[in-house]
Amino acid sequence: MIEVEKDAVVVGGGPSGxxxxxxxxxxxxxxxxxxxxxxxxxxxxxxxxDGFGTKLFGKALSGPEFASIxxxxxxxxxxxxxxxxxxxxxxxxGGSWVLTAVSPEGVYRFSCRAVVYATGxxxxxxxxxRVGGTRPAGVYTxxxxxxxxxxxxxxxxxxxxxxxxxxxxxxxxxxxxxxxVEELQIVFPEPWFAGLPRNVQQCVLDFGIPFRxxxxxxxxxxxx
Ligand SMILES: Cc1cc2nc3c(=O)[nH]c(=O)nc-3n(C[C@H](O)[C@H](O)[C@H](O)COP(=O)(O)OP(=O)(O)OC[C@H]3O[C@@H](n4cnc5c(N)ncnc54)[C@H](O)[C@@H]3O)c2cc1C
Numbered sequence: 001m002i003e004v005e006k007d008a009v010v011v012g013g014g015p016s017g018x019x020x021x022x023x024x025x026x027x028x029x030x031x032x033x034x035x036x037x038x039x040x041x042x043x044x045x046x047x048x049x050d051g052f053g054t055k056l057f058g059k060a061l062s063g064p065e066f067a068s069i070x071x072x073x074x075x076x077x078x079x080x081x082x083x084x085x086x087x088x089x090x091x092x093x094g095g096s097w098v099l100t101a102v103s104p105e106g107v108y109r110f111s112c113r114a115v116v117y118a119t120g121x122x123x124x125x126x127x128x129x130r131v132g133g134t135r136p137a138g139v140y141t142x143x144x145x146x147x148x149x150x151x152x153x154x155x156x157x158x159x160x161x162x163x164x165x166x167x168x169x170x171x172x173x174x175x176x177x178x179x180x181v182e183e184l185q186i187v188f189p190e191p192w193f194a195g196l197p198r199n200v201q202q203c204v205l206d207f208g209i210p211f212r213x214x215x216x217x218x219x220x221x222x223x224x
Contacts, residue, residue, distance in 0.1 A: 002109070004080075004109070007024075007030045010118055013081060013118075014044065016120070018071065032081065034082045035083045036086040036087075037083060040081060046063065047146070049063075086101060086102050087101045088101060136221070138222065149179055159184075160176055161184075161185055163187055164186075165187075165213070169188070177207050186204065186211040187217065
């Protein structure tokens, strides 16, 4: 067991965790960030499009660029971080919090006075959003497609239907279009896209990607 003692441990190295760790360190606390992924940044790592940082830094950055500013700052502030480390248990012990975390180096035991949970959220599957049918291969969440295309260079298919007209759906549609998906369409239940007008223009209309409003997917059926 590898023992580490800090004032605070931040669980999750996405934008929330990075911001919390930065602020705590600026206030003079000794902080650790524990992240299960290969690198810090959370969802930002796969968001290779720009648009981040306009409010905070006055310029349009990609997700990784935005994350790198915080990561550099953490280094300057002396915040230690662990990646590929999964926090499996948190419990109170003699007035402290004790976190048990698993990593390729072994099992860690972090003791601290405060824990910040910044573990993000999980995308829901078709069944969780009440779309019936069988469970064919080739039904992906937007986050998974973004990860496959942007980080691993793998297309989910040549013909893609995107369900949902929010910002993420539109941004993913543009990436798929640029990567050469042959047939692409976006469907959504509302009368018009739910995302930013900027994304409607720059991700959909500028590329002539077909879309169908007032359309609800009730069932997905397939064999594989
Ligand atoms: C597909 C997709 C596209 C998006 N595109 C945009 C966009 O273009 N612009 C925008 O502003 N927002 C976008 N968002 C939203 C934005 O990414 C989120 O609002 C933001 O990432 C939330 O930050 P977070 O730190 O709370 O969570 P996350 O970024 O999800 O980070 C949480 C981190 O916690 C880690 N973690 C979880 N459990 C544990 C554990 N037990 N131990 C250790 N680590 C753990 C995870 O590995 C992850 O790195 C997008 C979201 C998704 C899903």
